[in-house]
Amino acid sequence: MGRLAALFRELTVESWRILDDEAAEVRAARGGRWDPRPLVAYVTGAVFLVLMEYWGMPEDFAATVEWLAQMESEGVLGGDRFRDLPNSPYWELMHHAWWAGWRVLGFFVLPLIVVLAYPGERVRDQHLAGGSDAKLGTFYLVGLAVALSLLAGVSFSPGFQATYPFYVAAQRSVLDLGLWELMYIAQFFSLEFFFRGWWLRFGRSMGSHAIWAMMVPYVMIHVGKPMAETLGAVVAGIFLGTLAARGRSLWAGFGLHCAVAVGMDIACLLQRDAFPTRWLPALH
Numbered sequence: 001m002g003r004l005a006a007l008f009r010e011l012t013v014e015s016w017r018i019l020d021d022e023a024a025e026v027r028a029a030r031g032g033r034w035d036p037r038p039l040v041a042y043v044t045g046a047v048f049l050v051l052m053e054y055w056g057m058p059e060d061f062a063a064t065v066e067w068l069a070q071m072e073s074e075g076v077l078g079g080d081r082f083r084d085l086p087n088s089p090y091w092e093l094m095h096h097a098w099w100a101g102w103r104v105l106g107f108f109v110l111p112l113i114v115v116l117a118y119p120g121e122r123v124r125d126q127h128l129a130g131g132s133d134a135k136l137g138t139f140y141l142v143g144l145a146v147a148l149s150l151l152a153g154v155s156f157s158p159g160f161q162a163t164y165p166f167y168v169a170a171q172r173s174v175l176d177l178g179l180w181e182l183m184y185i186a187q188f189f190s191l192e193f194f195f196r197g198w199w200l201r202f203g204r205s206m207g208s209h210a211i212w213a214m215m216v217p218y219v220m221i222h223v224g225k226p227m228a229e230t231l232g233a234v235v236a237g238i239f240l241g242t243l244a245a246r247g248r249s250l251w252a253g254f255g256l257h258c259a260v261a262v263g264m265d266i267a268c269l270l271q272r273d274a275f276p277t278r279w280l281p282a283l284h
Contacts, residue, residue, distance in 0.1 A: 023207030041202035056102025
């Protein structure tokens with residue numbers, strides 16, 4: 001227990017102290033001048049979150065297609081491609097592609113533009129260069145083991161089985177499942193870049209407080225999912241944020257996130273005896 005307590009203290013209090021000491025050095029290097037980077041990142045990031053919420057949801061795709069179809073009916077646009085889209089066997093997948101595409105835009109592309117436009121900032125410095133601290137890798141492995149154990153348990157819950165995968169037709173074929181998981185993984189990388197890369201890097205003069213500032217909106221994007229998962233996002237946000245900030249790398253957290261998310265989809269499909277057996281969907 002003593003060894004476990006020491007590791008926990010090193011992950012939490014000691015890591016936060018190191019981050020606070022580094023922040024003091026950053027502020028000292030600026031000669032006490034105010035650092036505008038947290039303001040830039042958190043304000044523009046808040047705008048990006050609003051855009052994703054109001055324009056990037058699956059229902060927004062349906063509304064956009066309906067508007068374009070209306071324009072076709074009125075002769076403003078030629079053809080009838082948008083009027084025919086709801087008849088596509090991949091109509092549901094298109095909704096999720098819209099959702100995932102907006103997450104890549106809001107969590108990665110737009111922040112990337114901010115990074116490129118900000119003097120002195122480099123893309124690789126947004127925790128993309130990779131870390132080399134083996135001890136941090138041990139924490140990630142422990143976190144993965146705990147997360148997968150919890151995943152196995154909650155996969156028996158009807159609430160989780162009814163929620164995952166988000167793409168209901170993922171059970172139709174291996175192709176459907178594969179396409180969905182590729183989109184899912186792309187938005188997870190973008191999410192990690194946003195929360196555990198860009199926001200923590202631009203907020204480094206805040207020290208450990210950047211983690212708490214990041215954690216709150218991270219939890220809020222989980223609202224609407226099962227309550228246990230949303231509460232778990234509090235722990236995950238602090239855990240992944242601490243390791244990413246201390247190790248200056250988001251890659252291990254990205255891998256952990258993908259393993260848990262894809263694992264949840266697969267576990268829920270198996271629990272429902274719905275894992276796809278066809279390689280391609282039977283569309284006719």
